[in-house]
Amino acid sequence: MSIMVVDDSSVMRKIVMRSIRQAGYGDHEVEQAEDGVDALAKIKASSPDVVLSDWNMPNMNGLELLKALRAESINVPFGFVTSESTGEQRSLAVEAGANFLLSKPFTADDLADRLGEVLD
Numbered sequence: 001m002s003i004m005v006v007d008d009s010s011v012m013r014k015i016v017m018r019s020i021r022q023a024g025y026g027d028h029e030v031e032q033a034e035d036g037v038d039a040l041a042k043i044k045a046s047s048p049d050v051v052l053s054d055w056n057m058p059n060m061n062g063l064e065l066l067k068a069l070r071a072e073s074i075n076v077p078f079g080f081v082t083s084e085s086t087g088e089q090r091s092l093a094v095e096a097g098a099n100f101l102l103s104k105p106f107t108a109d110d111l112a113d114r115l116g117e118v119l120d
Contacts, residue, residue, distance in 0.1 A: 001029070001049045001119065002028060002030070002049050003020060003029070003031070003050050003051075003052060004030075004031050004032075004033060004039060004042065004048040004051045004053075005017055005020075005030060005031070005032050005033070005052050006032075006033045006034075006035070006052065006053040006057070007034070007053070007057065008034055008035050008054065008058060010034075013032050016052060016081055016111075017030050017032075019106070019108045020115075022108035022111075023108045023111045023112035023115060024112055025112075028049075031046060035057040036053075036059060036064055038059075039051065039060075039065055040060065040065060040068055040069070043069065043074065048076060049077070049119060050079065050118050050119060051065075051069075051076055051078045052081045053065060053078065053081065053082075054080070055080055055082035055083075056082070056084060062080055062082065063092060063093065066078050066093070066096045066098060075097075077099045077118035078097065078099055079098060079099050079115075079118070080093055080098055080102065081106070081111075082101065082103065082104060083103065083104040085101060085103040089101070099114075099117065099118050100114045100117065100118075102114050
């Protein structure tokens, strides 16, 4: 199984990847993308089992990435891992087809709960 981590911050990608290991998913392959454009190409090429994406990124933000995936009938489970978590953003995420929105800061247990919902 594979997990795609999408964030324009390399430090944040490393934090999410460490949390994935701590959450008990260290045996999963983890691929990284630096923005939505990079992620879209990599998702089409590798078909990950789940995508964990930041909301605010240059070139293509997380919501635009999710909408582009769904427009192409790519229904990979998709979760936002972001500091953006207003009620409006949660509504937009759900409407676009997100499986969850996990607010930063988060714990490995929080991430395990969300990943368990879509991977187990």
